[in-house]
Amino acid sequence: MDDDQSSKTRGNAAESRYRDLLQASEQRLLRLRQTDGRYAMVRLVLFAAALVLLSFAFFASPGVWVWVIGWSFLAGFILAAILNEPVRDSMEREARDNQVTERLLARMNRDWEALDWKVARKQLATVRFSEHQKDVADDLDLLGKTSLYQFVSMAGTTIGARTLADWLAGAAEASVARERAAAIRKLAPRHEQRHRFYSLADHVGRGTGDPDQFVRWAGEDSWLQQHRWMLTWAKISAVLAAILIALLVGSRIGLTPTSVARLALLAGAVLVAVNVVITTVMLGPVHQIFSIAMASRDSVREYRELFSAAQWLSDDIEERDLHGSPGASESTARLDHLQQVLLHDPERSARTGMNALQRVAAMGSMRSSAATFLLYVPLQIFGLWDVRVLEKLEAWQRTYGSAVPGWFDAFGELEALMSLAALRDENPDWVFPDWVPQGEPAVFQSVGLGHPLIRDTSRVCNDVQIGPPGTVLLVTGSNMSGKSTMLRSVGLNVALAGAGAPVCARRLSMPSTELATSIRVRDNLAEGVSFYMAELHRLKGVVDHARELSARPDRVSLFLLDEILQGTNSRERQIAVTQVLQHLIECEAIGAISTHDLELADEPALMKLAHTVHFRETIEPDPDGNDQMTFDYQMRSGVSPTTNALRLLEIVGLGRATEKESS
Incomplete structure (x- = not known):
């Protein structure tokens, strides 16, 4: 058995172990419920019998033996309740264990609907991120219902x-x-x-x-420092109760006069009333x-x-x-x-x-x-x-x-x-990264890098290299070909590596780094910020972050930019993107940028900096003769040789209008 098969076997072993745990726990829970049901029946019978006998004894005065049996049934009811309590506790523990196992299984299968997002969202409400961290978390799906956090x-x-x-x-x-x-x-x-x-x-x-x-x-x-009298009264109350009980006991054996005993009984009733009021009103x-x-x-x-x-x-x-x-x-x-x-x-x-x-x-x-x-x-x-x-x-x-x-x-x-x-x-086939020592060229280099949130059966892995400083990875390709997924794969695995976790790759080496991203940018109509201006603000944040880290020898900025500056014309976009990348290169940052604009890939200034790769699509007719577009999500060297925007229009029924339709 080769390494890949062996790793899959061990991964499947974890899932099988979870399913076995779930099955065994459900069987134990079933037995506990049956035991609890028997205790419930015994308690009901004992309580009913005690109630009937004690009521009969109170109203009919049949003799002391009825009182004895009635109180015995009540004692049996209390004993059954005490013995039932550990069974109920065990049922609760088994139910919790089942929830944990189900959560482990849901994570492995990326079954996001089965994971309790309401609980996670409540927990994450206490997280405080900087604006830069919020942007990165949003771009890479670090937090959220279908996120890296939910997965790990x-x-x-x-x-x-x-x-x-x-x-x-x-x-x-x-x-x-x-x-x-x-x-x-x-x-x-x-x-x-x-x-x-x-x-x-x-x-x-x-x-x-x-x-x-x-x-x-x-x-x-x-709390007691602000209510000192309460502790004093608690001590006085205990002493008074002991004295009153002693007087009442003394009256039963003839040591205390009846009048004193009556006063003690009245004082005891007042004491109890005061403490009940304190308990219900003040001790919340x-x-x-x-x-x-x-x-x-x-x-x-x-x-x-x-x-x-x-x-x-x-x-x-x-x-x-x-x-x-x-x-x-x-x-x-x-x-x-x-x-x-x-x-x-x-x-x-x-x-x-x-x-x-x-x-x-x-x-x-x-x-x-x-x-x-x-x-x-x-x-x-x-x-x-x-x-x-x-x-x-x-x-x-x-x-x-x-x-x-x-x-x-x-x-x-x-x-x-x-x-x-x-x-x-x-995930025994995932690896812990090797870390590039400080002073050596900062290069992110991976073999078989994959997106950790995609199921094993659907994930496509690629070899990705970003860096050294002075270069940029330019990812070209048509729409839906996998460019954004590749950028997120890099970012999510950097997040895993920084947390100390294994990464979704066969091999990965990387320097100490901080991420900066511009992938999911939104305009803000309430503040009058257009999409283009929102992108500029985000890119300025990426560059400022790189400048801050350029003064730190212990780490490098790793930027991931997806289809940036789409809100302007092609020529100005080429110039603007090149200028942004020049700022990042001057800060010795490393990173990747994706685009489906093939003219951008031909920009001479960018060609000097970039190592260019691409994703592509394949269009073939189906049995009915209709064009079908497929993607293999494999990254290849060079500029993308294809585009697909017009073909996608045709596939969804929005192609060029016929003369009849035009008229």
Whole structure:
């Protein structure tokens, strides 16, 4: 079996693994639903029996045994509810796991409709790009419903989504990308652990304890500092409740006068009423804090488990690297920093902090657990238990609050790496790029470069070289032949490389670079900006970006220009395009420009700079004798020998009018 067949087999293996996971999970979910149904029936029968017997005992006074049996049935109902709770939790986990697996499959198949764009759009609403980054992201489809982000992302939290988006739209810097790639190689083989990570991250991301909200709460002022009387009253209330209960118990054994017991009972009723009012009217903000900081004991445990995944970055994992890339044991300072922040700092690490928060969450979760709710009620109505829990929580906040932003910055990086690890696992025939050392000629050179958002069965790959500085790749060809797709293929693979991910190519070497594009330009009628002027503004931004980078020896500007300056006549366009390219060449930028204007390709000044390639079409009659135009999307050397605008008019029925039609 050759390398291509072997790679396809491993890619298919990932899809088969996902389908097997989905099938096994659905079978487990079916069994859990059946068990849950049986528990529901038992609970219904026990509750109904308890209700009937206790009602009968209350109204008919049949004897103590009816009370005993009735209360026994009620206790059985409570026990069944407690035993049913883990089954419900397991059902919820299986459903989440199914969603994760379905998302993994949808990504592999580029099934954009199956991916939840509403959730991704909400996550990406927190992304803040510069105008230059927005232009590049729009031109290359970095973000959006059918975008590179949707293809690579498995992020469940806003901070993970934001980090991944920043990486895709950021500079492709060799040193940073190598560090990320080292982590991706280590994480890719951990199939089961990554799947668990995705499910947990999705759960905390959809809940009220999303990292962004957690970070904001950690930096907020203390609620109890503004309501100090509440803690004082909680302590007084607990002491009063203990005294009143002691007096009532004393009355039962003859130690407390009846009159005192009655007063104690009345005082107890007032105490309960006051605390119920406080709970329902004033503790809403406290419960909101609980829902963010420790939605449940499980949510804190899930965060702790997510942070602990950072230990996988240092484990030596045997990985078959088909393309001779550096081994999985490569060590980098950035990965060590992530582990230090999340795991190894003995006093301020995320794991240490979450262990401490787990103890507070165990107290706070009493109100949300069926097993402990009956214990929580008296603690709350007699002693304002929630206020005591908040006291512990704010003590935790004072100790760890300032470290929380650093925890989640590191976690965002870890979650982005987890997403890109899935891309590595699912596309074993994609390669990590080689980086051109600083000081050597800046050349983007690829073999078998493809568009990563096109399905494997439809993708056509080409060998593409852009650079060295002083040259430009001129891509000619007729309409719909593949010019724009080729430019986007370059840009999207640069974005992947900069994020540390493998690229859709058999081989790629490139310098550290930043992208600048003019592909999808729009006019702005509201501001009175014509299409031509909008293009000029965009091109000025591309040139200004190249000038900024010309002063930096560590990276180069890579520009991608598609059919620029169409809003003017052919001769002026030739001169203007040449002038724009001269500015970019003077900045030592490298790049590619596409055109279907063959006269532009013949411009003498441009011919001196350009390496020209082309795409072409083939027109052949179908069995009915009608012309059909096809494209092979293969890039060839030289200027395009064909045009197709008039033939396309004829094919769609808008060809030259006949004399009869003219009359």
